[in-house]
Amino acid sequence: MTGRIAELLRALGARIVNNWIWRLGFACRFLWFTLKESGASFRRFHLTIREIYFTGVLSLIIILVSGLFVGMVLGLQGYDTLVRYGSSEALGVLVSLSLVRELGPVVAGLLFASRAGSAITAEIGLMKATEQLSAMEMMAVDPIARVVAPRFWAGVISMPLLAALFSAMGVFGGYLVGVRLIGVDEGSFWSQMQAAVDFREDVLNGVIKSLVFGVAVTWIAVYEGYDAPPTAEGVSGATTRTVVTSSLAILALDFVLTALMFRGH
Amino acid sequence: MMTRKELDLWVGIFAVIGIGAMLFLSLKVANLASFSAADSYQIIAKFDNIGGLKVRAPVKSAGVVVGRVGDIRFDNESFEAVVALNIDGRYQFPKDSSAKILTSGLLGEQYIGLSPGGDSVSLKSGDTLKLTQSAVVLENLIGQFLYNKAAEGDGKK
Numbered sequence: 001m002t003g004r005i006a007e008l009l010r011a012l013g014a015r016i017v018n019n020w021i022w023r024l025g026f027a028c029r030f031l032w033f034t035l036k037e038s039g040a041s042f043r044r045f046h047l048t049i050r051e052i053y054f055t056g057v058l059s060l061i062i063i064l065v066s067g068l069f070v071g072m073v074l075g076l077q078g079y080d081t082l083v084r085y086g087s088s089e090a091l092g093v094l095v096s097l098s099l100v101r102e103l104g105p106v107v108a109g110l111l112f113a114s115r116a117g118s119a120i121t122a123e124i125g126l127m128k129a130t131e132q133l134s135a136m137e138m139m140a141v142d143p144i145a146r147v148v149a150p151r152f153w154a155g156v157i158s159m160p161l162l163a164a165l166f167s168a169m170g171v172f173g174g175y176l177v178g179v180r181l182i183g184v185d186e187g188s189f190w191s192q193m194q195a196a197v198d199f200r201e202d203v204l205n206g207v208i209k210s211l212v213f214g215v216a217v218t219w220i221a222v223y224e225g226y227d228a229p230p231t232a233e234g235v236s237g238a239t240t241r242t243v244v245t246s247s248l249a250i251l252a253l254d255f256v257l258t259a260l261m262f263r264g265h
Numbered sequence: 266m267m268t269r270k271e272l273d274l275w276v277g278i279f280a281v282i283g284i285g286a287m288l289f290l291s292l293k294v295a296n297l298a299s300f301s302a303a304d305s306y307q308i309i310a311k312f313d314n315i316g317g318l319k320v321r322a323p324v325k326s327a328g329v330v331v332g333r334v335g336d337i338r339f340d341n342e343s344f345e346a347v348v349a350l351n352i353d354g355r356y357q358f359p360k361d362s363s364a365k366i367l368t369s370g371l372l373g374e375q376y377i378g379l380s381p382g383g384d385s386v387s388l389k390s391g392d393t394l395k396l397t398q399s400a401v402v403l404e405n406l407i408g409q410f411l412y413n414k415a416a417e418g419d420g421k422k
Contacts (some may be wrong), residue, residue, distance in 0.1 A: 046269055049276045053267075057279045096294050161283025168286035171294055194296030198321065203295045207287070 027223045033221065034152050037145035042216070047150040048157070055116040055218075056158030060165070062111055067166035070103060071095060071173025078174075078192040079182055091184050092193035095174030096167075100197060100206045101262070104167030106254050109213035112159055113246040117221035120151050124225025125235035148222045155221070159214025160207050168207065205261045212253055217246040304354035306390035307335060310364045310377070315346045316400025318375045320414055324350050325367075326379040331356045334377065350377065352388075359384040363396035375400060 041048045078094040124147060127133050133143040171193075178184045197203065221242050228238035317336065324332040338391035340347045352358070361382030368375050388394075 050272055052276045052279065053272050056283075057275045060279065100290060100294065132303075156280075161280065161286070164286040164290060165283055168289045169292075193294055197295040197296040199291050203287075203290050206290075222377075253316075 019144045029218030030223050031219055032228065033144050034149050037142055038149040038153060040145045040222050041150040041153050048153050051150045051154030052158055054119065055154050056162065059112060059115045059162060062115055063108055063162045063166050064169050066107065066111060067169030068173040070107060071099065072177045074098060074170065075174040075177030077183070079178060087098050088184050089108030089192055091174065092189040093176070093196040096171050096193045096197050097202065099167045099170040100202050103214055104170065104248045105163045105206055105209040106250060107219060108163040108166040108210065109159065109250045110247055111218045112162060113250065114243050116155065117217045117242050117246050118239045120218065120226040121239045122235060123227070124148065124222060125228035125238050128226065128228060129230040129235055148226060148241040152222050154263040155218025156211070156214045159217065160210045163206065209254065212257060215251050216253060220246045220249060272415070305332060305351040306354055308350050308352060308388050308392050308394060310350060310394040310397050311340070311345045311346050312348060312366065312397050312399045313345060314346060314399040315401060316366055316375055316402055318348065318400065322374065322376050323379045324352065324379055327383065331379065357387040360386045360388055360392070362388065362394060363398070365392050365398035366400035
């Protein structure tokens with residue numbers, strides 16, 4: 001009986017060590033190598049620009065459209081609740097604070113993970129499966145410097161810009177619904193918003209959040225792609241893992257960052 | 266496949282509208298431009314009780330925002346709250362001006378109301394306001410009201 005329990009515990013321990021701790025350690029070493037080899041992605045910046053095009057510019061449509069709709073929904077729902085307390089002018093505060101602090105970075109991060117992160121993983125995984133990475137090594141080209149680092153930096157650069165665009169679009173959507181459609185007073189919509197939103201406390205913290213999410217998502221994406229088993233099954237599994245892991249990472253990191261940033265004074 | 270020039274153009278557009286969105290958030294949404302701490306001077310006001318006053322609460326005179334609360338400390342010698350007010354350098358107030366803590370609306374946030382006095386000398390940076398009026402604490406007010414009612418009741422007997 002005790003032997004059986006020990007067996008189970010041993011299996012559990014082996015699973016945790018092999019699947020999580022080993023992979024986490026490898027991912028950290030991988031990040032270190034990526035950072036160490038990222039000189040080339042700035043010296044030959046057109047490599048990074050190409051990747052910014054694929055991760056950032058091509059994500060614009062989904063970010064802008066969903067930002068607009070999220071803002072419009074916030075406008076409608078917020079008005080519905082605020083009007084009960086006779087403070088519908090605070091609609092601008094509600095829309096802008098929830099976008100700048102939370103929804104902008106988080107929703108843009110989730111969209112970024114599923115739109116760009118999965119593409120990065122699939123691309124690197126397929127390059128590995130078709131032995132393009134090995135071919136580069138044969139030609140004495142470091143695949144981390146040539147393939148991984150530019151994608152990593154492109155994600156880190158794109159993410160804050162996308163989150164800011166999402167928030168700005170959302171505020172505009174809230175303005176459209178609140179002021180243009182429902183008829184909240186335009187002056188107090190903006191002035192109450194400007195009185196309540198603080199540059200350092202809200203806007204800058206939102207940018208920091210989106211930067212952290214950008215690092216997390218692209219790190220997970222390039223790591224999963226590089227680590228994918230070189231088969232069709234392996235690449236598809238890695239792509240799925242990228243989306244799931246980075247979504248969970250975004251939500252968990254968001255809680256930690258919010259707890260650190262907005263504890264009240 | 267796109268040429269490198271086209272890629273550069275698109276990425277450039279992306280960077281410009283992204284930075285534009287950040288500027289929009291900081292200037293239009295957070296209103297960074299309207300009040301900068303650069304040209305402001307600091308005066309000190311001591312209160313017995315500041316109620317729910319917070320750092321960055323507005324300082325208003327005649328209803329116009331003329332500054333912000335910069336710092337709130339507790340003086341362990343006089344047992345008073347020491348509030349530092351950052352007043353916009355464009356506005357000058359007489360030396361015998363008074364400050365009181367007011368509430369916007371019934372349940373709104375608290376702010377400092379600055380009433381100008383009649384002195385011909387203006388306040389300088391680092392000056393302390395002589396006349397202050399503390400925040401109204403609802404519990405004290407209700408307590409006083411009940412006490413007065415009880416005293417009235419006693420008088421009638």
